[in-house]
């Protein structure tokens with residue numbers, strides 16, 4: 130177990146402890162007895178061995194989640210008590226913030242300081258935010274008319290009912306934050322959960338599950354089955370699962386849609402993106418240029434919302450290209466545990482191969498590299514921050530989600546010229562607009578076919594703000610009070626008086 134030296138002691142202890150599956154109150158080995166290895170992306174060395182759950186373990190976890198849901202173990206607790214427990218999860222996360230950040234940095238590769246300042250803070254915050262909703266999940270009284278029953282009188286109202294047993298499948302780019310985005314509304318709504326973390330990054334979700342039990346969530350409400358894609362597939366296909374919430378690739382999202390057809394389970398999908406970021410000449414370039422660079426390079430470009438298609442009004446094209454290129458060249462790439470590091474390694478060998486494949490594809494299709502385009506070093510999964518020009522929407526590098534620190538930069542004449550190109554993608558997750566003209570900003574924001582539009586900023590997330598995609602970027606929304614509807618059924622109750 131090779132771990133960089135100056136790292137949180139509690140995190141090292143956790144990494145070196147056994148990593149099992151959580152079913153009810155029990156931490157158990159996989160039914161097969163097998164484990165899989167996770168790697169430190171900065172070195173490519175083995176970090177931990179983790180129980181390799183498969184369909185048998187998923188089945189056991191679903192049975193426990195079903196029994197816990199049917200027993201109403203969680204929902205029969207008073208809302209204010211559940212609220213306090215969910216709030217306590219957020220508190221415990223902040224108490225263990227350094228440990229969680231260290232786990233995230235080791236497992237995913239991201240810089241420790243960023244994991245601490247962004248991932249852990251946001252993850253704790255959504256538990257605090259969602260805790261407030263438990264006491265506010267309300268139905269309505271509805272004045273019904275029933276025209277074919279003249280003279281009859283009714284009292285009608287709606288109830289919001291937890292949806293039942295929920296499978297949650299999450300990716301590796303923000304392992305702790307994605308677990309928090311999924312688990313916090315589920316707990317607020319009163320469902321029971323089987324969480325399947327990504328095989329590359331299971332550690333922080335396992336530690337979070339310990340904190341969830343410590344906070345007082347009854348055993349069986351949250352179950353965690355670590356494993357590979359087949360464990361996720363078993364969850365998506367399981368007949369006793371009422372709903373699946375998935376974040377990951379559009380390709381797997383479509384497989385989940387097919388798997389869910391068996392029992393018509395409800396689905397929400399938060400999938401990929403290829404987000405346009407539009408810089409007008411009347412923007413404040415002092416914020417727009419670093420903003421455009423951060424839009425793509427934050428989290429090594431491993432963001433579903435990454436501003437990966439940069440469009441710049443022609444007369445400022447050269448300046449913005451130069452500025453973003455200089456920014457890319459200045460980024461300190463290194464181990465996430467090195468305090469100087471601004472960009473860590475990609476998460477895995479698979480992602481390294483994938484991103485390097487796009488470098489090749491860009492070269493083959495005639496893109497020009499303003500900077501980058503290579504793997505960095507020969508140890509760990511590092512790549513150079515990369516800026517491409519001379520691309521078009523038919524080229525793979527401008528059409529497909531790369532999920533790495535690679536941006537295409539293209540000129541445009543005016544708003545009418547850029548809008549069709551900006552909306553041309555099969556994705557519709559996010560978009561950015563940079564201008565000082567507020568009318569133009571809001572007009573463009575309205576025209577963009579994207580679930581989030583950032584004006585003069587990028588990658589701004591908040592627990593209270595819905596996030597999700599148009600088109601092939603998904604179904605439904607995460608966060609805000611919108612997300613609670615994903616976990617609630619609406620029941621109409623009608624009484625004739």
Ligand code: NAP
Nearest residue numbers: 299300326327328357358361362377378381400401433532
């Ligand atoms: P992925 O395969 O979609 O993985 C996401 C989650 O789904 C993981 O927990 C994964 O398990 C699980 N999974 C895999 N196959 C499944 C199946 N057939 N049924 C149910 N669950 C399944 O994503 P990836 O392969 O790690 O990354 C590939 C690409 O997806 C990236 O390059 C990027 O383009 C995109 N991506 C998008 C997001 C996002 O936030 N929207 C996040 C990550 C990746 P395993 O971990 O075992 O595979």
Ligand code: MG
Nearest residue numbers: 358377378381
């Ligand atoms: Mg995969």
